[in-house]
Amino acid sequence: DQAIKVAVLAGDGIGPEVMTEAIRVLERVAELRNLSFEFDHQLVGGAAIDAAGCPLPDATVAACEAAGAILFGSVGGPKWEHLPPNDQPERGALLPLRKKFGLFANLRPSICLPALTHASPVRPDLIKDGFDVLCVRELTGGLYFGQPKFRKEEEGDILAVDTMVYRKSEIERIAHVGFQAAMTRDKRLTSVDKANVLENSILWRETVNEIAKQYPEVTVNHLYVDNAAMQLIRDAPNFDVLLTENLFGDILSDEMAMIAGSLGMLASASLGQTSGNGLYFGMFEPSGGSAPDLAGQGVANPIAQILSAALMLRFSFGLETEAKMIENAVAAAIADGFRTGDIMTDDASLRQVGTKEMGEAILSRI
Amino acid sequence: DQAIKVAVLAGDGIGPEVMTEAIRVLERVAELRNLSFEFDHQLVGGAAIDAAGCPLPDATVAACEAAGAILFGSVGGPKWEHLPPNDQPERGALLPLRKKFGLFANLRPSICLPALTHASPVRPDLIKDGFDVLCVRELTGGLYFGQPKFRKEEEGDILAVDTMVYRKSEIERIAHVGFQAAMTRDKRLTSVDKANVLENSILWRETVNEIAKQYPEVTVNHLYVDNAAMQLIRDAPNFDVLLTENLFGDILSDEMAMIAGSLGMLASASLGQTSGNGLYFGMFEPSGGSAPDLAGQGVANPIAQILSAALMLRFSFGLETEAKMIENAVAAAIADGFRTGDIMTDDASLRQVGTKEMGEAILSRI
Ligand SMILES: CC(C)[C@H](C(=O)O)[C@@H](O)C(=O)O
Ligand SMILES: CC(C)[C@H](C(=O)O)[C@@H](O)C(=O)O
Secondary structure (H helix, E strand, O other): OOOEEEEEEEEOOOHHHHHHHHHHHHHHHHHHHOOOEEEEEOOOHHHHHHHHOOOOOHHHHHHHHHOOEEEEEEOOOHHHOOOOHHHOHHHHHHHHHHHHOOOOEEEEEEEEOHHHHHHOOEOHHHOOOOEEEEEEEEOOOHHHOOOOOEEEEEOOEEEEEEEEEEEHHHHHHHHHHHHHHHHOOOOEEEEEEOOOOOHHHHHHHHHHHHHHOOOOOOEEEEEEHHHHHHHHHHHHHHOOEEEEOHHHHHHHHHHHHHHHOOHHHOEEEEEEEEOOOOOEEEEEEEOOOOOOOOOOOOOOOOHHHHHHHHHHHHHHHOOHHHHHHHHHHHHHHHHOOEEOHHHOOOOOOOEEOOHHHHHHHHHOOO | OOOEEEEEEEEOOOHHHHHHHHHHHHHHHHHHHOOOEEEEEOOOOHHHHHHHOOOOOHHHHHHHHHOOEEEEEEOOOHHHOOOOHHHOHHHHHHHHHHHHOOOOEEEEEEEEOHHHHHHOOEOHHHOOOOEEEEEEEEOOOHHHOOOOOEEEEEOOEEEEEEEEEEEHHHHHHHHHHHHHHHHOOOOEEEEEEOOOOOHHHHHHHHHHHHHHOOOOOOEEEEEEHHHHHHHHHHHHHHOOEEEEOHHHHHHHHHHHHHHHOOHHHOEEEEEEEEOOOOOEEEEEEEOOOOOOOOOOOOOOOOHHHHHHHHHHHHHHHOOHHHHHHHHHHHHHHHHOOEEOHHHOOOOOOOEEOOHHHHHHHHHOOO
């Protein structure tokens, strides 16, 4: 069998530490399932700025092109915050990667396990049995990349312009991803827009309703973005798939992650075109940031990175069995009481562990 | 003394019921303080669609022009939801009123009283002593009104375009409102933007930093909108004034209102130009909606409407003493245990009351 090629971009902060655990987990799966991975480690973000002068060096892009998927850590930190936004690690690495590889579909499972509801800032009675919401965010359109985008002087004033553009075909494409995901879940989809104000949203809502006809089993409803921002807090368990355009998804998927409570548990997938075989080129990364305050202490939660690796196996390599092996091992480690600091409580039956021990707890349960 | 002219637009759902109480409170203040009000009741929203065929009839606009302020109830309901967005009560009444009267500054105090933290969906330990956040939202710029705004066919696809535009002068104007508000409060201002993606936000951040120099006592910080959506949930008490552009403010001020827990308590002011004397023409309305499910039962909380009337006295008529009289009476009624259903608990020392009784409890405490 040929080796499975993965570009590994660990990045900054806790990125390298949690990545180490994800790679160990993947190696273990390879061993058990007779697979072979080829990991190409490359610089990205602040680490790349320091070593190569820019957040996304050509060598890194080339490695991504040669791979079947990108396993991404996290980027950014106070060291690079003085740079102009365009040159900062987050913006300077993430946006070009998304554009270059056409990563139009951002999937963020926001899962609050019943055992971890205490970590949520929401009142326990509102999320008694936890919840499992999947945010499906369009990632290459809207205000992020729409043209024109400029600043100019006019009559002694300065004027800034950004343009929100969506094509119907882009909306159809992401809607299919949302509906297909809903079909594998609870078959409920909430589409978010601002159709009382935006032309983009009127087209969005129309198109989602059209595509919905191809998925008659899925129950669809529409929420204005302001209302969605409210309802997610009050009633997260009532949501299944949340479908949004780029900027609304940026805001709501972060809000949803906060509601889930344990950012260190949340993985994400950014998918590009399928190659016809149902597999996607994709980039897989934790939803949380580089957490510079935790970096280097060996205490960060590696689960988000490990679950991102599982998503990679599923979406980019069609290794569903192997993805499930990892996901089950994570669930087992949690069930057996292993907790990093971010998800710890004062329950004496739990065992607080560091990054490495959590990695081992998961590894040994595969 | 001349009568104080107020255009009263009660609207739909619970609007008329809660407006009745607000008017009674104003009449009581007039009596005690030897003032005289002239209330011009006009149709708006669904009620206007039914009676006059459009959500904002000319007679209503004329009455607003002739008045010193607009006291607004709430509009909308299932009856008008089948209409195209442009003709619906909310959009068809609110956006034209904002544009027509240049209501560029939306102030929404999100107050969670220590006695009412139970109504918040957020964990009690995160909001122990309640909180008081003021959202200052720019209301006439950005994606709402920016041109061009259109849809067209192109190469067999359909394309929708909205344009986000801000002029530096518009940002300066709203920033002054934010900083002036901060000066009367805890002197902390958080400005929200997406300066890592939007030209508008880069100009926004620059301009806010410039205006900040005129208010050296105010501590300023900047948050990306996605991060703000997270931090508000986790740490509402840490915010004082939240300054945002139009769309971000739409989302975050609703999120903030949900976090405060009792929408029925939250007032808002939308201010236009000052007439040089420090007074603003303005429109004053509850933050919550028309709550069609509660309408006609006499159970809706009138406090948001009553506090909106207090804001009107303060901002449009310079009647600070009178505004405070109302606000103190509301606080006293709450302290004395009066509760409408939305803010009730099972504490036996509290007294559950309807709209009218709550109005009376407040009235008698002025
Ligand atoms: C860093 C930034 C450009 C990015 C975005 O807005 O998409 C980030 O917030 C995210 O959600 O991945
Ligand atoms: C009805 C709608 C156009 C309006 C807005 O988006 O501004 C509403 O949500 C609000 O916040 O007052």
